[in-house]
Amino acid sequence: MKALMAFFRTSVGKKLLMAVTGFLLYGFVVVHLIGNLQIFTGQESLNHYAHFLKSKPLVLWAFRLGLLAIVVLHIKTAIGLSLENKRARGNDPYDNPSNNGSSFASRSMALSGLVILAFIIFHLLHFTGGVIFPDHYAMKDSEGLHDVFGMVVEGFSIWWVSAFYIISMVLLCLHLSHGLSALFQSVGLRNSKYKPLIDKFALVSWVVIFVGNIAIPISILLGFVDLPK
């Protein structure tokens, strides 16, 4: 047990934690997307899906608390590493530093991460907690179920909610475009032979996540998805 604590203490151990928690969060994003895409199959199917998720409170809360623990570990480790990295760099900057071929995404993981965190908080207050638009959250459908479909349509009909959502998706995908490939390096599975394959996996993943997610607010703003008249 004491030996395993090295994963929380050393730089390489902490990077491994970042990789594992990051991959689990990626898994959540994919599952979340698949669930949400049911908005395109209509009000009834999305509301039934939401009702099904909430019908097992024990499973739901176990899942939510597990997810929260992963998020907290990911962020806490990231803050610790960022501070250590800043300290390692020292106070004397280069006069005209070069990026030495590094990608913008790889250099701005902390920034994209912070915007994603702000978005997650807003998103939870909006759709999960019903704090930001309580009247959207209180909607019921014809069967008397919590009207998730109506809530999403009303929410994304507000232009700035959709705009913030789309901007956040751009940053999420910037984060994923680096993270999904680099995490294989951190667990020691990436090398020059596998890198092209891993990079393709990262590319396909973030493109699908980006297109899938922004399709929802865009379809609502363009009127393709609307409340039944």
Added chain:
Amino acid sequence: MNFTLKVWRQGGPDTAGRFETYQAKDIQGEMSFLEMLDVVNEDLITGGHEPIDFDSDCREGICGMCSLVVNGIPHGGQKGTTVCQLHMRSFEDGQTITIEPWRAKAFPVLKDLVVDRTAFDRVIQSGGYISVNTGGAPDANATPIAKIDADYAFDAATCIGCGACVAACKNSSAMLFVGAKVTHLNVLPQGHPERFTRAVNMVEAMDSEGFGACTVTGACAAVCPKEIPLDVISKLNKDYALGVLKGVGV
């Protein structure tokens, strides 16, 4: 060729540094970057000024002593080249050239462009060796090694320990250096028995010297004069993780 040099001057480890401007006159394109600095220093000495301190030894790109950041890039940005092998013909006549030392907390400046890289020596002492009984040299080919492993080990072993990877990394991480040393020994049968303790101990030593963590930006491999690939960092991560899982260390 004539150049304007903007050079970092610093009296000692505890004094504040600043940039000074010098003129390098009548430089030939065939001169190496360090020979150009020798010419400037001769002028400074004859003029009664303190010459610019910088590290150099073999001047043929194999010792790892030279360590200049030229225009923001360690070793000056010519692929696979140490700054001693960088020739003035690759610059434009009349150009302003900025020269700085490696900048990292773990590499404190001793004077001007000279930094203290003994942190690397202490990392090597923690595991960059194999434990064997001394005695007569073993017979060649007594230990069969697959060609693919021999090549991989040799590629990693070309690391000259100059520290350009640390200088280029936004986190001042030494992962490419440590990865090269661990890979070089861990893929060979002679280094195999100690592979997990080596990885764990060298990571611990690297952390305690104050180097940062790897964020896989690839800047280190881009400036490495020996073109060590990022693969060695992956190998280090894997052997470290397996070592911890096996309960090595503590």
